Amino acid sequence: MPIITLIEAIRIAMDEELARDPRVFITGEDVGKRGGVFRATQGLFEKYGPTRVVDSPLAELSIVAIGIGAALADLRPICEIQFADFIHPAFNQIVNEAAKMYYRSEGQWRVPLVIRSPYGGGIGGGLFHSQSVEAFFTHVPGLKVVIPSTPYDAKGLLKSAVRDPNPVLFFEPKKGYRAIKGEVPSDEYTVPIGPARVARQGKDLTLFAYGMMAYYAELAAEQVARQDGIDTEVIDLRTLLPLDKTAILSSIQKTGKALIVHEANLTSGYGAEIAAVLADDGFHYLDAPVKRLCGPDVPGVPFSHPMQEFFMPNPDKIAAAIRDLAAY
């Protein structure tokens, strides 16, 4: 099987879906002639032309809202928000229109829309090019929120997102675009939205993560296995909304200890939801307090390299947190 990068997997998924379904089109800032600032759409403008890979004005509200309207009328838009930090002007349209259409119309109107957006820090992007925005949207029933961490999942989940009749927010860990590589079959496949993935089997404790932190979690788990003999199970959630509670509970039943990692800041972050699931339904399995390792509660990821490193969880910080929890 070919080994490709995360961003190549994303590009291939879009390429295949554009080829498969003439209703699929892409719009966003510089997605056409330039092939996207991260090159996620490279070559697609040349292959599918300007009516299917469409450069938009610098207007995120419109990029998303045009997508919602087109999706209502049965097209299959993939809207790119160039950085997750830029999604906020479209928040109203996502929350008040996309998420509620099916419900408010008693099932008459659907919004088969995908919003793709790179998120997260660690590339020197500074305050407005590093945000992790997932928790704003996981609070909104009617949306689906997906964050892949491997090329295999990125391709399979993005194809599922395009085919999903609901609005799907598809956040991509941009630090991993080229750093994360993996085997991806050339053949057609999809990965279902919903189920989490056991990224690593273990018995001593469970690490819950997604996106870049799921990738780091596996590295950290290998590190503590090698150095300390701690056997960590890693659950890559992949889909945050709807959440795979069964996977969370079956893992905690086995290990009894939970460490949740995300780079979004701690307070009201997505980790709180996982911790609540563990408290509600997994209380009797727990042998230790549920721990969270998250970005600190500061207003953004600072530009300065040392401050960015203070901010970001990384394999070493995760390994240290694993050791602490294992010793409890």
Place this chain on the structure above:
Amino acid sequence: MAAALPEKATLLEWYRQMVLIRRFEERSKELFHQKKIGGVYLHLYNGQEGTGVGALAALRPQDHVITAYRDHGIAIARGVDPNRIMAEMYGKSTGVSGGKGGSMHLASREHNFWGGYAIVGGHLPLAAGIALKAKYNGDDEVVLCFIGDGATNNGYFHEALNLSAVWDLPVVWLIENNLYGMGTALEDASGQTKLIKRAIAYDMKAFDPMDGQDVFEVHETVKKAVDYARKKGPVLLESMTYRFEGHGMSDKMYAARVDEMSRFKARDPITLLHDKLCELYPDIGPTLDTIDKQCEAVVTESEKYAENSPAPTFEDLTRHIYV
């Protein structure tokens, strides 16, 4: 009839600012490639110096300036210390934003320089708000808000301009039309490519588009606009200019625009001013050479200052969250 030319000392100051900006940007590019300026973004002002310098020369210290992410040149022209700008771009604690902001997020309250903004268009309503303060308090102040052509197509632009017109706010909206919003050409993003016509939608005062490469024309027009805004209300301006570099460091598309680039480079704002000065003052050559050298030295000093400044500490990460 054109207004009388400013006096020699003023023209030399404009020349100094424009050369300093150019040298600063050229050095920044080198330092970015050397990875001394970190991160993945750097948006250079090369080519647009005539607009920034000419416009800011029309303001008084109590007036206000706000711009987008292409902000180094504006900060320099406003008198912000190049050492502290460079330190910011290095992410050092001596930077104007303590290293938290980086190149797109310069700030200097003492200069009424309300900063650079990475979120396209996001600063426009802020400019209106600052102008509201001036009107509310009856302060004799004007806000000059720089806007990229790319920002004219989002809701912030419409809402901010409309509101400023309804409330007669003392703000000069200055579109720096460099023909590209990131990599996308103006005509691929704007239904109306004559951006100055947007003023019609708000029944707003507008002047004819300026030649952004001509610092004299920019200065004269902005001065008129500032006077108008101070007395009556908002004005829309459009400066026709060009960036000699890409949108940012990752933009390689600009290099292919050879004809367009050579057309604008033939009208380099610094060369135009240099030639005009030589025409007005035939023996000024050595003075200009001295200014060139001084600017080079200022930039070198800023690099040293940034190099030798301390990195932020862990404690800095959690400072300035609440007042």
